[in-house]
Amino acid sequence: MTLVKISDDALARAGGADRLAAAFEAKGCEVHRVSSWGMHWLEPLVEIDGQGFGPATLADVEAILAGTSDKAIGTITEHPFIAGQVRYTFARAGKTRPLSMEDYAATGGWAGLTRARQIGSEAIVAEVTASGLRGRGGAGFPTGIKWDTVRKAPGDRKYIVCNADEGDSGTFADRALMEGDPFALIEGMAIAANAVGAQQGYIYLRSEYPDAIRKLNAALDLCADIIAPFKCEVRVGAGAYVCGEETSLLNSLEGKRGEVRAKPPLPALEGFLGSPTVVNNVLSLAAVPHILTEGGSSAYQNIGFGRSRGTMPIQLAGNIRHGGLYEIGFGVTLGQLVNDIGGGTASGRPVKAVQVGGPLGAYLHPDQFDIVFDYETYTAADALIGHGGITVFDDTADMGAMARFAMEFCAAESCGKCTPCRIGAVRGVEIIDRIRAGGRQRDGVEVLPQIHNAPKDAGREAAQEIGLLTDLCETMKFGSLCALGGFTPYPVMSALKNWPEDFTGRSSLPEVTE
């Protein structure tokens, strides 16, 4: 009987993978629903004897089975997109059935937890610290230091909270991991529990991820005996962006309004219900099982760039030819990611801008394509790595409109606790509107004509507006309580700096024809 592998990742299912699987079954094939390789532009991808066919439709079934399909991509593991990766967190991607305990154990599953139990809490923390693992959710804080703080904190009850509230635009690595390899996340949490002495864990994610919720719940049922006495539950939030902020997430988890808490106290000392709590992102926790295997921490530490050690699952999205998930060691350049790996824009037009780090990340110009993927390098360039999301725009993008969107997004998602974010974002939208309208309105009357051909005095008005926007961004950056307000200036100021003509009406965006 022919064995056919088809992903059951939500992205593949949205593209018709379920119907495809049924069609192969109807032809007498045995179908395994596996995780996605991450080559999203080829989903639904069909694998038979290691050979790939994609994106496959129902019309391709007969030809694939007959060996005459024009959708053949060759041996999947030799495809340049796969062969160039360094996979630790996504080592099982494309290979295993997400809810198969057998597949998980056969691919090294539970080896990290077994060793963690053998070496004890202090040694676990030492291994994680030695690996150089930093929080993959965006902050980049050393995971070992966080765990050690919780380990040493006084208290009878301690918690492990997984921040799975993936809300950044163009990011899907958390979802892919939770849907494709849920036991890896659970094992990482169980190791963290052993490290700090926690009894209970929570995975907090949003209701927009129904497949991930279903799979995590099923996986937790299947492995309850293995992770015992550690217990873990899935908690579902309503999808507020600010609930990805760790203190806001903790409030939501406690059933309160998702407002950011002032720090100190740190959640590591007073977190969930006032107890010491590890709050880590999905990718940080899922990297841990590998690190805890014999020699895993040094192998991890040996990859990377500068103080950014190990690998980063990078998500290529937006207007890009080869969109998908690509795991590689830190140090790769932005140009390599966008052009060599991503294949440039899907539209075939020139790249105009690349936003790295979600809706609050900076817009980088193609002139900056030699910037390497590394926390410190991005900080020095006034940019963020964030959760590793890369969103590409071609030359038809209006960057003034994108800057306005960033302010509007902040205004809509603000928790309202502090003034620079709550009020500043609303004023920011107004200022950008005035600049883009080509005039300053006073008492509802526009007094500045188009900036590019305005008289000298009017030009000063435009400069004043841009100065006001700059001041406002400085206030938001340094006066906001959390990253939502504090990072909104990154997209706004980078767009203003790199494409001022898109604000002042001087740009001539190309005509877009369908």
Ligand code: SF4
């Ligand atoms: S910056 Fe915005 S989201 Fe963050 S605490 Fe202040 S008001 Fe709330």
